[in-house]
Amino acid sequence: MGTREKILAAAAEVMREQGYARATTKEIARAAGFSEAALYKHFADKTEIFLGVMTSQLPGLNAVLGDLTPGRHTVRGNLVRITSTAIDFYTESFPIGASLFSSRELLAAHRAAIHEHGAGPRTPVTRLANYLRAERDLRRLPSTSDPDAIATLLLGAAFQQGFLRHWDTDAGDPTTLARKLVKAVLP
Amino acid sequence: MGTREKILAAAAEVMREQGYARATTKEIARAAGFSEAALYKHFADKTEIFLGVMTSQLPGLNAVLGDLTPGRHTVRGNLVRITSTAIDFYTESFPIGASLFSSRELLAAHRAAIHEHGAGPRTPVTRLANYLRAERDLRRLPSTSDPDAIATLLLGAAFQQGFLRHWDTDAGDPTTLARKLVKAVLP
DNA sequence: GTCTATATCCCGATAGAC
DNA sequence: GTCTATCGGGATATAGAC
Numbered sequence: 325m326g327t328r329e330k331i332l333a334a335a336a337e338v339m340r341e342q343g344y345a346r347a348t349t350k351e352i353a354r355a356a357g358f359s360e361a362a363l364y365k366h367f368a369d370k371t372e373i374f375l376g377v378m379t380s381q382l383p384g385l386n387a388v389l390g391d392l393t394p395g396r397h398t399v400r401g402n403l404v405r406i407t408s409t410a411i412d413f414y415t416e417s418f419p420i421g422a423s424l425f426s427s428r429e430l431l432a433a434h435r436a437a438i439h440e441h442g443a444g445p446r447t448p449v450t451r452l453a454n455y456l457r458a459e460r461d462l463r464r465l466p467s468t469s470d471p472d473a474i475a476t477l478l479l480g481a482a483f484q485q486g487f488l489r490h491w492d493t494d495a496g497d498p499t500t501l502a503r504k505l506v507k508a509v510l511p
Numbered sequence: 512m513g514t515r516e517k518i519l520a521a522a523a524e525v526m527r528e529q530g531y532a533r534a535t536t537k538e539i540a541r542a543a544g545f546s547e548a549a550l551y552k553h554f555a556d557k558t559e560i561f562l563g564v565m566t567s568q569l570p571g572l573n574a575v576l577g578d579l580t581p582g583r584h585t586v587r588g589n590l591v592r593i594t595s596t597a598i599d600f601y602t603e604s605f606p607i608g609a610s611l612f613s614s615r616e617l618l619a620a621h622r623a624a625i626h627e628h629g630a631g632p633r634t635p636v637t638r639l640a641n642y643l644r645a646e647r648d649l650r651r652l653p654s655t656s657d658p659d660a661i662a663t664l665l666l667g668a669a670f671q672q673g674f675l676r677h678w679d680t681d682a683g684d685p686t687t688l689a690r691k692l693v694k695a696v697l698p
Numbered sequence: 699g700t701c702t703a704t705a706t707c708c709c710g711a712t713a714g715a716c
Numbered sequence: 717g718t719c720t721a722t723c724g725g726g727a728t729a730t731a732g733a734c
Contacts, residue, residue: 327718342614342615344612345614348708348709350708358717358719361713361719362718365717422610423613425610425677427533428529428530430532472691473691476668477665477695480664480672481663482667483674484671487632488633490612491622491632501663505660507660508660509664509696514699514700535728548699549699551729553699557728557729
């Protein structure tokens with residue numbers, strides 16, 4: 325693992341554990357085992373470090389969404405798996421994502437950065453809705469069901485769980501909850 | 512409005528508009544029309560100001576939930592109104608709520624403060640679920656429906672919308688979305 | 699109660715040696 | 717590429733006059 329990667333991993337760890345306010349260059353450097361000056365040989369400024377964390381250190385929800393193949397397994401099973409994974413994903417990324425609201429500049433910089441990748445926080449919802457539309461076309465979902473609404477509901481609930489799990493540490497098993505939620509949207 | 516209230520209102524405004532990082536004592540004092548020293552005559556420290564904002568300046572979702580009376584109006588109409596209000600509520604409070612993740616101390620302090628009031632971020636979900644249980648007992652909901660799941664889905668989706676609306680400013684009308692979501696969870 | 703002025707600290711970022 | 721040392725600035729919080 326190169327210096328750059330070590331710095332990003334350390335930054336992600338500090339942000340998760342201590343919050344953005346404590347994620348100072350000094351603290352990141354200490355956690356990475358380098359001097360502060362070394363950070364600035366690999367990144368232009370602190371915002372660039374933060375953007376690097378967002379794009380490379382957060383676990384991928386998209387990878388799991390990519391495995392979704394219409395017609396394979398059961399729709400219900402696929403939705404449970406996606407919802408459960410989404411709960412874990414949002415739980416992990418919530419503290420770092422929330423840091424975006426520390427400053428308008430950070431939010432704007434991040435928006436610009438990921439806009440270049442053509443992705444965004446709505447992407448998972450869109451992809452899940454597209455999958456559901458395909459299943460509906462295959463007659464594996466009633467023609468009356470609303471793919472967009474179902475995707476919004478399931479991933480929205482997963483998103484909020486990501487927040488709530490930092491509040492109550494004693495939240496239940498993601499899969500158990502996912503099963504209940506899916507049952508409520510699939511007739 | 513007393514000095515204390517002016518300070519809290521100014522602090523809330525700055526946090527919403529500029530983010531927590533820019534919500535410095537200097538900036539809050541300027542927005543409130545006082546000196547920085549005046550802040551410390553009314554609050555012990557900056558954390559106390561933040562806690563005051565959280566408890567007194569955020570709009571109440573609970574007030575609307577209190578208006579819910581099982582058996583009155585239609586279940587569908589009630590759910591649309593709650594969901595739509597929740598979208599607005601979460602949109603307004605998201606930037607300030609996200610600031611909680613700036614530091615572990617802030618999160619811990621806030622948790623302790625609202626624990627005394629016996630409330631928390633799960634309260635709206637619980638109250639909505641209780642309302643739905645009552646409607647189910649009145650046979651206005653199928654006996655097979657899951658009140659907890661429906662409440663989690665609707666308020667979860669509203670919560671995520673609160674975030675997404677800060678990303679895309681061009682999000683649709685809350686009521687229109689609320690109607691689609693409610694339709695998907697009510698058979 | 700509110701002000702001006704200041705103390706103290708620590709942040710992000712850079713200079714320059716090796 | 718990495719270090720030590722340091723700068724300029726701005727943060728929270730306080731002292732003391734009115």
